[in-house]
Amino acid sequence: MDTACRTALLSTTYFGPVQWYQKLHRYAEVRMEVHEHFVKQSYRNRCLISTTQGVQALTVPVAHDRGCGIRDVRISDHGNWRHLHWNALCSAYGDSPFFEFYADDLAPFFERRWTFLYDFNEEITATVCRLLDIRPRIVGTDQYMTAEMVEADGATDDFREVIRPKHPLVDSGFEAKRYYQVFEQKHGFLPNLSILDLLMNEGNESIFYLW
Numbered sequence: 001m002d003t004a005c006r007t008a009l010l011s012t013t014y015f016g017p018v019q020w021y022q023k024l025h026r027y028a029e030v031r032m033e034v035h036e037h038f039v040k041q042s043y044r045n046r047c048l049i050s051t052t053q054g055v056q057a058l059t060v061p062v063a064h065d066r067g068c069g070i071r072d073v074r075i076s077d078h079g080n081w082r083h084l085h086w087n088a089l090c091s092a093y094g095d096s097p098f099f100e101f102y103a104d105d106l107a108p109f110f111e112r113r114w115t116f117l118y119d120f121n122e123e124i125t126a127t128v129c130r131l132l133d134i135r136p137r138i139v140g141t142d143q144y145m146t147a148e149m150v151e152a153d154g155a156t157d158d159f160r161e162v163i164r165p166k167h168p169l170v171d172s173g174f175e176a177k178r179y180y181q182v183f184e185q186k187h188g189f190l191p192n193l194s195i196l197d198l199l200m201n202e203g204n205e206s207i208f209y210l211w
Contacts, residue, residue, distance in 0.1 A: 003027045003173070007156040009145055010163070011036060012070060012121040014060055015047040015128070015194045018209065019174045020163050024129065024136040025210040026173075033160055034118070035144035038064050038073045042164055045073075045117055047194035050183050051092045055190060057165070058085045062117055073117045086110035089196065096182050098203035105131060106196075128195055132207055177209050 008027040013020050020043065024030055038044065046059040061076040086107065093099045105127055114120035129136060150158045162169040176191030180201050184190075190197075198206045 003157075005155065007031055007153075009033060009141075009150065009156050009158045009160060011039075011042070011044055011160045012118055013043040013047070013125075013163075014045050014058075014117075014121055015124060015196050016043050017048065017163065017192045018176065018195055018198050019171065019192050020159075021128070021132065021134075021195045022174055022210045023159060023163075024125075024138070025132075025134045025207070027157075028137065030136050030138045031145070031156070032138055032140050033145060034071055034140040036070050036160070038062070038068050038070050038117075041166065044070065044121075046165065047196065048165065049088065049092050049194050050181055050187070050190050050197055051088070052183055052186070054187055055193070056088060056092070058088060060085075060117065060120075071116065071118050075114055075117055075120060077113070082110040093182065093196070093200040096200040097180075098200050101203060102131060102199055128199070131199060132195075132210070133204070134207060134210070179209055 003026045005028055007029045008023040009031045010020065010023060011033050045062055046057050048055050048057055061078040061081055062073050063076045064073045089106070109120075109124060114123070125138070145156075145158070147158070150156050159171070162171050178189050179198060181189060181197065182201065198209055202209065
C-alpha cells in the first residue's frame with residue numbers, strides 16, 4: 001500500500017509495539033485519537049518486553065471513571081510501578097547491545113511523575129522518535145472518529161483496534177521482521193514487542209525495521 005499520501009489513525013501507546021512505530025514512520029500524517037474512551041488491557045497503558053522468562057507485560061496503573069475520555073485518565077502511583085518497570089527493563093536489557101546507550105534518555109520516564117497518561121505517552125513518543133531518528137507529522141483528532149467518518153474520509157487507515165495485545169486484527173502492511181534478541185536462543189524470535197526491544201537490540205539500525 002502506498003502510504004505517502006495517506007493518514008494513519010492511532011490510539012496513544014505506552015512504549016508502543018514495533019507495528020505502531022512503523023505507522024509513524026511510513027505514513028504522511030498520523031492522527032492521534034484524542035476523544036476516545038480509555039480501553040483496558042490495551043497498549044494505551046501497557047507494553048510487552050522480552051525477559052528470561054518470556055514475554056512480560058508492563059502496565060501503568062491508572063485511575064479513571066467509567067467512560068472516561070483518554071485525555072482525562074490519570075496515572076496512579078499504586079504499587080511503586082515506576083521502580084518495578086525500570087528494574088524489569090534493566091534486568092531484561094542490561095546485557096543488550098544498546099541499553100547503556102539509551103538508558104539516560106529513558107530513565108526520566110521512571111523518575112518523574114506525570115499526571116495524565118496521554119501527556120506521559122506523548123512525551124515518550126517524542127523521545128522514542130528522536131532516538132529512532134524519525135520525524136512523523138502527528139496531529140490530534142478534533143472529534144472522535146467513527147467508522148463512518150473514517151470511511152467517508154477515504155484517505156485514512158484506522159489502526160485503533162488493529163494494533164492491540166490480544167486478538168489483533170489483520171494488518172497487511174506490517175511484517176514482523178526478525179532482528180537479534182537477547183533471549184532468542186531460549187524463546188525463539190518474539191515478534192512485535194515494545195519498540196524498546198528493537199531499540200535495545202538494534203540501536204540506530206532500528207529504523208530499517210520500520211519500513
